[in-house]
Every structure is written in C-alpha cells, then in structure tokens.
Amino acid sequence: MPLSDPQPADAHYMQRALALTRRGLGFSSPNPAVGAVVVADGRMVGQGWHAKAGTPHAEVHALAQAGEAARGATIYVTLEPCHHQGRTPPCTKAILEAGIGRVVYGASDPNPAVAGGGGEFLAGQGVEVVPNLLAEACEREHRFFLTHITKARPHVILKTAATLDGKTATATGHSRWITGPASRRFVHRLRGWVDAIMVGMGTALADDPELTCRLPKGNNPLRVVVDSRLRLPGEARVLDPEAPPGCLVACGPEASAEDEQRLQKAGAQVLRLPAGPEGGVDLNALLSELGARGITSLLAEGGAGLAWSLLDAGLVDEVMYFHAPKIVGGLDAPPMVAGPGARSMDQAFLASRPLVRRFGDDVMLWARLS
Numbered sequence: 001m002p003l004s005d006p007q008p009a010d011a012h013y014m015q016r017a018l019a020l021t022r023r024g025l026g027f028s029s030p031n032p033a034v035g036a037v038v039v040a041d042g043r044m045v046g047q048g049w050h051a052k053a054g055t056p057h058a059e060v061h062a063l064a065q066a067g068e069a070a071r072g073a074t075i076y077v078t079l080e081p082c083h084h085q086g087r088t089p090p091c092t093k094a095i096l097e098a099g100i101g102r103v104v105y106g107a108s109d110p111n112p113a114v115a116g117g118g119g120e121f122l123a124g125q126g127v128e129v130v131p132n133l134l135a136e137a138c139e140r141e142h143r144f145f146l147t148h149i150t151k152a153r154p155h156v157i158l159k160t161a162a163t164l165d166g167k168t169a170t171a172t173g174h175s176r177w178i179t180g181p182a183s184r185r186f187v188h189r190l191r192g193w194v195d196a197i198m199v200g201m202g203t204a205l206a207d208d209p210e211l212t213c214r215l216p217k218g219n220n221p222l223r224v225v226v227d228s229r230l231r232l233p234g235e236a237r238v239l240d241p242e243a244p245p246g247c248l249v250a251c252g253p254e255a256s257a258e259d260e261q262r263l264q265k266a267g268a269q270v271l272r273l274p275a276g277p278e279g280g281v282d283l284n285a286l287l288s289e290l291g292a293r294g295i296t297s298l299l300a301e302g303g304a305g306l307a308w309s310l311l312d313a314g315l316v317d318e319v320m321y322f323h324a325p326k327i328v329g330g331l332d333a334p335p336m337v338a339g340p341g342a343r344s345m346d347q348a349f350l351a352s353r354p355l356v357r358r359f360g361d362d363v364m365l366w367a368r369l370s
C-alpha cells in the first residue's frame with residue numbers, strides 16, 4: 001500500500017487543521033469537530049471544519065473550497081477520513097472524486113462502523129497515505145468523540161474552583177465568588193463546548209445554579225441533576241423551560257411517584273435508575289444512558305460528594321481545578337472532594353501530564369486521569 005513518511009511541512013499544516021477543529025466545538029456533536037486543510041504547490045487552497053451534525057464533514061468543505069486545485073494535492077485531516085455511509089456520504093468517496101493525491105491524517109478512528117479503515121481503503125486505491133501525524137494532539141482534540149465511541153459513555157471532565165487551601169466555600173457555605181471574572185468566562189466557554197453539565201443535589205439546593213452558557217451565541221448544555229430522592233424544588237432555576245435543551249433529573253428507585261410527577265410538571269425529564277453500590281444513583285447506569293442518547297461530553301461541576309463518587313467509580317477522564325489566591329481555613333469548610341477518600345498514597349488518583357494555565361490571578365490545573 002502507498003504509505004509514506006511525513007515531510008517537514010506536514011506538521012505545520014496539521015497544526016492549522018487542529019486550529020480549525022475548535023470552530024466546531026459545541027456544534028458538531030455527536031460527531032467529532034474535525035478540521036481539514038488542502039495544500040497544493042506549497043499553499044493552502046482549501047480549509048474546512050465540521051460545523052454541525054448532519055451537515056457535510058470537514059473534508060467536503062475543504063475540497064469544495066479548493067475546487068480543481070485539489071487534483072494531485074494533499075489533504076490534512078485531524079481524524080482518519082470516514083469510510084461509511086451515515087447521515088452524510090463517506091469522506092473517502094469525496095477525496096477520491098476530488099483527485100487528491102496524498103492524505104495525511106492525525107488520530108485513527110476507532111469507530112466500529114469504519115470497517116477496514118478510511119486510511120487503508122484510500123491506500124488501496126493508490127492514494128499516498130501518511131497516518132498518525134501529531135496523533136497525540138489530534139486525539140486530545142477529539143477526546144470527547146473517542147471516549148464516547150470506545151466506552152459508550154460521555155467523556156467526563158471534573159471541574160471545581162477552590163481556594164489555595166482546597167476549600168470550595170467558607171464554613172458558612174458562602175462561595176460567590178472564589179475565582180475571578182477571567183476564570184468564570186472560560187468556564188462558560190467550556191459549558192458551550194460540552195453536551196451536558198452535571199451537579200449533585202447538595203449543589204443544586206445550596207447554590208440554585210442555572211448551569212447555562214452565558215456567552216453570546218454559546219450553546220447551552222443539557223443540565224443534569226443527580227437527585228436520588230427527588231428533593232429538587234419545582235422553582236429551581238436549573239429547571240427553566242426557556243433554556244433548551246432542558247434539565248434531566250436522575251433519581252434512584254426510592255424516589256416517590258408524586259415527586260416524579262411534580263418535577264415533570266415543572267419541565268424536568270426524570271430518569272429513574274438503579275441504586276449505586278452505596279445507595280443513591282448508579283452513576284455507571286446514568287452515564288451509559290447519556291451515552292446512548294448521544295451525549296459525548298459531560299462537565300461535572302459539583303459538589304464534593306458527587307466528585308468522589310465519580311472518581312471512585314472510575315468515571316472521570318480529566319480534571320480542571322481552578323485555584324484562587326485566597327485562604328479561608330476552617331475544618332468545616334467544604335473541600336473539593338469528599339467521600340471516604342484513599343486510604344494510602346498509592347491508592348490516590350494520579351493526574352498525568354498536567355498543564356497549568358493562568359486566568360488573571362487564578363491558576364487552572366488541567367490533566368487527564370491515569
């Protein structure tokens with residue numbers, strides 16, 4: 001098969017394709033926000049990204065922009081071109097019809113529907129193929145899609161804001177605001193990227209959050225409240241029917257039918273699930289149900305008990321911890337994570353390759369969990 005090695009300029013053009021992926025974040029789900037660039041005679045002649053599920057993929061947009069210049073050109077794609085008929089035709093067909101001579105792609109597509117693989121198919125048709133260029137960076141960019149495909153559940157980001165001494169509120173429960181405006185703006189951008197946002201009952205009662213994206217043109221995520229006994233008040237702001245796509249309340253088997261009807265009348269979707277190992281709601285079952293509904297990413301924002309339950313169940317894929325330069329003290333002030341905790345340091349959850357970013361005076365630590 002005509003497989004080849006990368007050339008010096010390939011990484012540059014793949015970086016451009018990676019930058020394009022971010023334009024589709026929050027809009028392309030459940031499909032990945034792929035970026036594509038067409039290069040002929042050392043110059044970019046076409047570029048595209050997957051703007052919305054059900055519409056043409058990134059490759060199709062880039063090829064259309066390139067036109068006849070695509071013949072014999074190289075196309076750079078952040079994810080292996082699809083080779084199956086879905087809501088749109090396979091991208092491998094569009095690549096062949098455009099006369100592309102060389103395909104460079106980043107992450108391999110683990111989707112079982114990609115039988116034989118798009119790269120392998122194109123190579124078999126005489127197209128020069130360079131696989132897995134900047135694969136790690138491309139996999140990071142497409143992590144929501146990859147987790148959903150391989151684990152049949154959303155990719156879970158555990159996000160919290162805390163003081164330097166690890167407190168998420170004072171001993172009196174006061175928590176607004178721990179972090180500054182720059183951190184809060186980034187969190188709203190993050191809410192616009194993910195499909196769903198989740199809090200526990202304690203956070204829903206204490207903070208009465210809206211859990212919406214308050215940025216211009218930002219998408220609201222599905223709001224999920226884990227409420228095993230359906231104690232959520234009917235007037236809770238998270239239930240706002242004027243803020244699509246709505247609110248899902250996950251309860252356990254002990255919740256009453258009367259409370260279920262009460263919340264449904266207030267506009268909630270109520271999802272009754274089995275009890276977890278320690279009672280409450282089975283989070284594995286909840287995430288499996290969300291995955292079956294096409295939810296590829298979930299932002300877990302609070303509280304400390306839910307954070308521990310997700311960690312203990314092995315359901316956290318990455319953490320985003322915002323630390324503000326404040327110290328509040330107090331043994332009774334709530335921590336970032338509650339629960340019984342690890343019994344020894346070798347049982348602690350290990351964050352790998354942490355990245356540190358500043359937002360004003362705040363510091364965010366962002367890492368995958370091993």
